[in-house]
Amino acid sequence: MKLKKKERQEKLKEMIEETPFITDEELAKTFDVSIQTIRLDRLELSIPELRERIKHVANNNWxxxxxxxxxxxxxxxxxxxxxxxxxxxxxxxxxxxxxxxxxxxxxxxxxxxxxxxxxxxxxxxxxxxxxxxxxxxxxxxxxxxxxxxxxxxxxxxxxxxxxxxxxxxxxxxxxxxxxxxxxxxxxx
Amino acid sequence: MKLKKKERQEKLKEMIEETPFITDEELAKTFDVSIQTIRLDRLELSIPELRERIKHVANNNWxxxxxxxxxxxxxxxxxxxxxxxxxxxxxxxxxxxxxxxxxxxxxxxxxxxxxxxxxxxxxxxxxxxxxxxxxxxxxxxxxxxxxxxxxxxxxxxxxxxxxxxxxxxxxxxxxxxxxxxxxxxxxx
Structure with a gap:
């Protein structure tokens, strides 16, 4: 069953905090929505894309x-x-x-x-x-x-x-x- | 000291029997002669080149x-x-x-x-x-x-x-x- 937008965004946020390396594709599958929806969710929640998140994980100076x-x-x-x-x-x-x-x-x-x-x-x-x-x-x-x-x-x-x-x-x-x-x- | 041809060829034959995967380059170094000399030695002794020897080692059918x-x-x-x-x-x-x-x-x-x-x-x-x-x-x-x-x-x-x-x-x-x-x- 699909979640309502607010609920989905809350769970999305939690999930990314727990497993920061998860892809948009995987998230879309989990919530049974399109990848585009996930991208919009991330935009609204100000969650950066995977590559940026990875760079961030280890308080990267690089x-x-x-x-x-x-x-x-x-x-x-x-x-x-x-x-x-x-x-x-x-x-x-x-x-x-x-x-x-x-x-x-x-x-x-x-x-x-x-x-x-x-x-x-x-x-x-x-x-x-x-x-x-x-x-x-x-x-x-x-x-x-x-x-x-x-x-x-x-x-x-x-x-x-x-x-x-x-x-x-x-x-x-x-x-x-x-x-x-x-x-x-x-x-x- | 370089060996005489006959002596070298005897030792060459022994060495190839013991270590069949030895290269012409390595043999040339060992006997302090040119690679060309080793090739001629092998021809005279009817010893096939390395690749052929390898194929031969395991009584290959392939x-x-x-x-x-x-x-x-x-x-x-x-x-x-x-x-x-x-x-x-x-x-x-x-x-x-x-x-x-x-x-x-x-x-x-x-x-x-x-x-x-x-x-x-x-x-x-x-x-x-x-x-x-x-x-x-x-x-x-x-x-x-x-x-x-x-x-x-x-x-x-x-x-x-x-x-x-x-x-x-x-x-x-x-x-x-x-x-x-x-x-x-x-x-x-």
Missing amino acids: NETLKALPIDEVIGEVVNLELDNLAISILDIKEEHVFSRNMIARGHHLFAQANSLAVAVINDELALTANAEIYFTRPVKAGERVIAKASVVGHDKKRTVVEVKSYVNSEVVFEGKFHMYRTTERKS | NETLKALPIDEVIGEVVNLELDNLAISILDIKEEHVFSRNMIARGHHLFAQANSLAVAVINDELALTANAEIYFTRPVKAGERVIAKASVVGHDKKRTVVEVKSYVNSEVVFEGKFHMYRTTERKS
Whole structure:
């Protein structure tokens, strides 16, 4: 049953607060209205679009500069970066990313997004992956938007452990723990 | 000190028998002669070139047909395939595969070669990676040739474990254990 506008807008606001990475498409489906209606709701409620919300989530400065690699070598679009702490990127899954047979995203593209983000978050001129444990927790289809969050969770002198979780809407689709070599000892 | 031709050819033959994946470049370096000399040695000794040797190693029929994906979706060139048993592929590392800064191959390309080979070896219409543990054991540089060997090492009803080892010459550069979903139960 469709909700009345006021009720819908209240629930919409709540839902976006709880799961800020939810897309307009997903919201439209949830409330059984058109995407255009959701956009108008957001406008009236002054809720920015997804991309802006993501940038906002981690009280983003994004003034930091990638150290370990040039930005165009990151797979996906980096929307947030705090070196040696947190990085977020967006990858839109297109036809070139999927198996032709079933339109499911190929593992190495999700891996590439996560792994390059794990490199990007390192505050060092050289960062290389030593090893990783990875989990593909649900298939991703063409047309879906994958948001990867890389968090630095541990250090010893020459290794940094980076955890990456990738989401479609609020569902985890990929998880990885990356053990990264770095050349220099961490200043802390 | 350079060896005499006859001595060199004897040692060359031994070396190729021991490490069949060794390249002409590597042999030239070892014996301190030109690559052209190695080629002539091989001709005189009737030792086929590397690509042919690789095809030969696993008493290759390679009459088998990939089930889980079309051949052009495998990253690297498949040179051997025995479904649900063994697959081998070659990937030449070029400039597009490396970090611009240090010419070291990016992890996701080695991963893509290994992972797509793990898919290819599965005798099923659908194979998806569930999870994996992976190790990058030494950096690979532009110009190097990576030979990946995928072996099926275990099964339960709906999962198949595939181990992949990737080599440059006789050195292991990547190791991975891939746990693969398949749609149908294995006939055995």
